[in-house]
Amino acid sequence: MKLLIMGRPGAGKGTQAVNIREYYNIPHISTGDIFRANLKEKTKLGLLAKEYMDKGQLVPDSLTNDLVKDRLSQADCKNGFLLDGFPRNIAQAQALDEFLKENNEALDAVLDIDVKPEVLIDRIVGRRVCKNCGATYHIKNNPPKQEGICDKCGGELMQRADDTYDTAYSRLKVYDEQTAPLLDYYRGQHLLKSVNGDQDFAKVFEDIKKVLAK
Numbered sequence: 001m002k003l004l005i006m007g008r009p010g011a012g013k014g015t016q017a018v019n020i021r022e023y024y025n026i027p028h029i030s031t032g033d034i035f036r037a038n039l040k041e042k043t044k045l046g047l048l049a050k051e052y053m054d055k056g057q058l059v060p061d062s063l064t065n066d067l068v069k070d071r072l073s074q075a076d077c078k079n080g081f082l083l084d085g086f087p088r089n090i091a092q093a094q095a096l097d098e099f100l101k102e103n104n105e106a107l108d109a110v111l112d113i114d115v116k117p118e119v120l121i122d123r124i125v126g127r128r129v130c131k132n133c134g135a136t137y138h139i140k141n142n143p144p145k146q147e148g149i150c151d152k153c154g155g156e157l158m159q160r161a162d163d164t165y166d167t168a169y170s171r172l173k174v175y176d177e178q179t180a181p182l183l184d185y186y187r188g189q190h191l192l193k194s195v196n197g198d199q200d201f202a203k204v205f206e207d208i209k210k211v212l213a214k
């Protein structure tokens with residue numbers, strides 16, 4: 001299964017991607033995670049991406065497109081993948097279409113996790129992630145058993161550098177201006193499947209399985 005997962009920042013893409021990865025046994029490729037891993041290692045790409053991420057802006061397509069093509073060329077993506085956070089504008093979507101066409105591949109579906117902007121600022125600033133394994137929590141909606149400690153691995157929880165009020169607002173604005181037009185783009189290709197992301201975690205995943213089975 002070759003899938004995209006879309007949605008505003010904080011909609012629950014990363015959270016549901018973990019379920020989808022396990023249920024459909026496909027690799028989860030998050031461009032945000034790749035940039036953050038590069039920053040942690042202080043690579044040239046990571047340091048460059050940071051300039052944009054800190055402001056809530058998109059990293060330039062020239063860097064992002066090549067990174068995704070390289071990742072999708074790896075052997076584990078042959079039978080399927082879940083792309084999360086890419087594409088984020090029409091130019092990236094066109095680059096992806098071109099790449100898939102060259103390789104005689106096509107997307108099976110584009111999942112859209114729909115959540116109203118009002119709910120999202122709270123989700124973003126309350127998000128905590130494990131420094132060690134990357135598991136995602138929320139201080140109110142999905143707190144760990146012990147404050148600040150990951151249930152899965154015992155690692156320390158941290159707040160992402162870009163999960164501040166100011167950056168969250170810019171990211172939501174960037175979504176409306178640059179990413180939202182992709183919904184019509186994929187609707188036009190008859191690939192778009194929307195689910196209501198403003199429901200309990202488990203219910204959102206139930207709905208995802210339902211729309212993907214159709």
Ligand code: ADP
Nearest residue numbers: 009010011012013014015123127137138141201
């Ligand atoms: P995204 O990858 O789309 O930015 P995340 O999956 O990281 O979003 O979720 C953002 C925050 O919202 C996290 O703190 C997560 O625990 C929380 N969250 C995710 N799904 C739900 C949900 N259905 N209800 C309430 N909170 C949620």
Ligand code: ADP
Nearest residue numbers: 009010031032052053057058059064085086088
């Ligand atoms: P969220 O889960 O809140 O939607 P991400 O982890 O997907 O956030 O992305 C964090 C930041 O990484 C973005 O604000 C942007 O700066 C950068 N980024 C991630 N994916 C892309 C992409 N496809 N194109 C450009 N920038 C990206």
Ligand code: ZN
Nearest residue numbers: 130133150153
């Ligand atoms: Zn952990």
